[in-house]
Each structure stands twice: as C-alpha cells, then as structure tokens.
Amino acid sequence: MGVTPKIAPSMLSSDFANLASEAKRMLDFGADWLHMDIMRHEMIFNVLTFSAFWASFCRMENWQELIQKIKSKAMRPGVALKPGTPIEEVYPLVYSENPVEMVLVMTVEPGFGGQKFMPEMVDKVRVLRKKYPALDIEVDGGLGPSTIEMAASAGANCIVAGSSIFGAAEPGTVIFHMRSCVLENQEKC
Numbered sequence: 768m769g770v771t772p773k774i775a776p777s778m779l780s781s782d783f784a785n786l787a788s789e790a791k792r793m794l795d796f797g798a799d800w801l802h803m804d805i806m807r808h809e810m811i812f813n814v815l816t817f818s819a820f821w822a823s824f825c826r827m828e829n830w831q832e833l834i835q836k837i838k839s840k841a842m843r844p845g846v847a848l849k850p851g852t853p854i855e856e857v858y859p860l861v862y863s864e865n866p867v868e869m870v871l872v873m874t875v876e877p878g879f880g881g882q883k884f885m886p887e888m889v890d891k892v893r894v895l896r897k898k899y900p901a902l903d904i905e906v907d908g909g910l911g912p913s914t915i916e917m918a919a920s921a922g923a924n925c926i927v928a929g930s931s932i933f934g935a936a937e938p939g940t941v942i943f944h945m946r947s948c949v950l951e952n953q954e955k956c
C-alpha cells in the first residue's frame with residue numbers, strides 16, 4: 768500500500784477569467800487537488816486549495832520557523848526543488864524535528880506551462896522514494912499520458928498537470944489515467 772495518489776490540475780493552464788468555474792469543473796472531473804503557482808522572484812508558493820495544503824519554498828535562514836508557522840495555521844508545509852537544485856539540499860528539511868510534509872520535484876524550469884518534461888529529474892524522485900517511503904512526492908511540469916509512467920514508476924504520488932488536462936477533450940479521462948498509473952506502479956513495489 769503506497770501513499771495516496773493526488774492528481775492536481777495546474778490552474779496556470781485554466782481560463783483565468785473564470786477561475787471559480789474552472790476549479791469546479793476540474794473537481795467534477797475527479798481532481799484531488801487544485802494546483803496554483805504564485806511565483807515571485809526567489810519565492811514560490813504553491814497553494815493547493817480544497818486540501819488545505821500549502822507547499823512553500825522560501826530561501827530564508829529561519830525555515831524551521833516558517834514550517835512551524837504554516838503548521839500553526841493547520842496547513843501542510845512542503846518544499847519545491849528547481850531542476851538545478853541537488854536533491855541532497857532537501858534532506859535537512861525532510862529529516863528534522865519539524866519536517867516538511869511534501870517535496871515537489873520540478874520537472875521543468877518554473878515559469879510557464881506547456882514545457883517539455885525533463886526525464887533526468889525522475890532520478891530525484893527515485894532517490895527520495897527509496898529514502899522516504901511515506902512522503903508525499905509531487906512532480907510538476909510536462910506531465911501527461913506519455914510521461915506519467917516515468918514519474919509514477921519512480922515513486923511520485925502527487926501529479927501536477929496543466930496543458931495535458933486542460934487541453935484534453937476529456938479531462939476526466941486524463942485524470943483517471945494518471946491516478947491509475949500511480950496506483951498500478953505502487954502495486955508493483
């Protein structure tokens with residue numbers, strides 16, 4: 768039994784003028800979370816509405832204090848790794864007195880949707896899953912029917928996808944396929 772699959776459509780690919788109805792549409796299609804990026808300079812906040820999950824990455828010395836603050840608001844802290852950031856940098860945040868509860872491995876450079884999935888990033892996912900079997904591990908960028916297998920077989924359980932879901936004729940089918948792929952790969956382990 769693995770960690771629960773969470774499929775999170777990235778609202779970056781939605782119609783911003785109709786955000787509320789787009790969000791409802793995705794939940795009706797079976798989305799577990801809604802993924803929203805707020806990117807600003809050195810700070811990235813991923814706000815996953817309806818799951819009370821707030822993942823944040825912040826280059827600051829007092830990250831333990833930040834984690835504590837997020838938890839005190841009944842939210843779950845996570846950390847996002849840009850492609851150039853070595854995986855080792857996240858260990859102190861996962862293995863600490865006050866750990867983050869999710870690691871997001873960016874599989875594209877943060878910035879915009881529709882980029883090509885970086886297959887070399889799955890090594891980070893594989894290493895993390897081996898080290899932390901119960902950790903929520905998320906991937907974001909270029910995920911769709913042709914790349915989900917690579918991420919899921921490496922151990923990702925939380926999947927952010929924008930263009931492949933919002934651009935699909937049947938978004939519900941894409942969401943269902945992604946969840947099934949995560950579950951099937953967990954059963955193989």
Ligand SMILES: O=C(CO)[C@H](O)[C@H](O)COP(=O)(O)O
Nearest residue numbers: 777877878880881909929930
């Ligand atoms: O974080 C992001 C960009 O910074 C997006 O969430 C991500 O790229 C998803 O879009 P797509 O599935 O189209 O690649």
